[in-house]
Amino acid sequence: MEIQSEKQASASTESDMIIAQDDISRPDITALLEAHFTALFVSIKANIRLLDVSALRHPSITIFTARNPASEELMGCTALKQISPIRGELKSMRTAAGHQRKGVAGALIRHILSVAKLRAYQEVILETGALEEFAPARALYARYGFVTCDGFEGYDNTPSEAKSVFMIYYIK
Template sequence: MQRTIEIRTDDLSGDATRRLIASHLAGMHDTSPAESVHALDVDALRHPSLSVWSAWIDGELAGVGALKALDSDRGEIKSMRVDDRFRGTGVGRAMLRHIIDEARLRGLSSLWLETGTTEDFAPAQRLYASEGFALCGPFEDYALDPFSVFMTRAL
């Protein structure tokens, strides 16, 4: 049976959201050197340039994702994370599509992202590629890094 994924704006005050973001950040530090970790903590996600959403299935937090305004034309996907219990259920794709739709509503012309290069990040890279993201070079304040892959897509 297909379960309904509800995506809603998240104010980052809920314990479940805060735990998932902390777990995401810890996981990034487990797989990459500190200087290569670009994930944001809860306080950084509260920046006015960011909007955060959470995905829920049957009252349980299934994932999070954020959109950062880089300028009036470009946005960056940040802090995409699916709770391990919900991997492979379509939560990541639903969140990604939600962020893409929101970026279009805001009149953005492109989306950008940074993700990791280790095997742990292969599913994320496949997801982004399947939704039209292509490899590109570093953007904004990012630099070439063996632990980072950069991707973009036009809207």
């Protein structure tokens, strides 16, 4: 699919899902994000920095969801934060229970990268965990062209940041 404008990029169709800009106040999105935060803070005790639901409402952040086209069931969500006119940050990627390993996360990443290109970003950055529990996420991002990089946007590479991995995708 060739996307010619950001308006067109606000919704794309994979064979079994629709990806579109969405409203974070929808209860299913809020519930999925709350589950995401709980898993990261309670189960894994990660040291990565998250934006809570209220922070994700900031005008610099665009929420995208993947939904079942027939039932509108939420399959996953993510956010793209504008850091500068040339840089975006992928935030809060989460696949809903029952939809893991079905291509949802990959579809959301492809969509975010398409939108970033339309916005004329030169790069998209992200932070994820360094713990073993995050190995599948790091591998997923690497499959889509993200490479590790130094800390960014207020992060540094001190020992307190040792539980974070920073990655960057260069827009071509």
